[in-house]
Amino acid sequence: MRLLGQILTDRGSKYAVSGVAVSSRADIDAALKQLKRDKSYAKATHNTWAALLTEGGPIKGDDGEAGAGMVIIRMLEREDLADHLIVVTRWYGGKHLGGDRFRHVQTCVRAYLDAL
Template identity: 75%
Template sequence: MLQLEGVLTDKGSKYAVSGGVVRTRAEVDAFLKQLKRAKKYAKATHNTYAVLLADGGLKGDDGESGAGMVILRMLEREGLTDHIVVVTRWYGGVKLGGDRFRHVQTCVRAYLDGLG
């Protein structure tokens, strides 16, 4: 698992990104469960994710409408399969509007760069 914390902060909201290799829906569920074992991630406002598996893409917005699709499209463009990417947000009290999608992209890009 690769975890990057403190990727960015905007108007009090803080972002982190995590990911790792998964090959089945069960492994996706296990990855998310493992991530949320850390109290910090369990208490996050949103843990949005996407993954491209052999039988198609999966995504979850966790209340951050549209964020899972942003991640999924970036994974499709990169051709990164069997790899989950989770963008975590701790809400800071101020709505970010469309900036939140740019922040999701920034987090995914940081993760992809971290993979080397």
């Protein structure tokens, strides 16, 4: 699992991004379990994730951040990046961000894709 760490902060909320190559739902589950072994990620408010599996198509988990997984899927599709899990982690800072939260997910995913 590649951890890029904290990418941005907005109104107290902190965002980080990480990812890893996967080929199945079992790989995704194992990667998420590994990520959450780090206590700070385990305590995060949201660990939103998505992957485009060659065998199985798009799969996502919003983890309470409704719609954020779809943002990741769309970006993976545009990049034509299959069999790769991207996780955007948010630690809630006490203030609602509205639509800005989707822009922050995009910023995190873009930072990860640029680092590949």
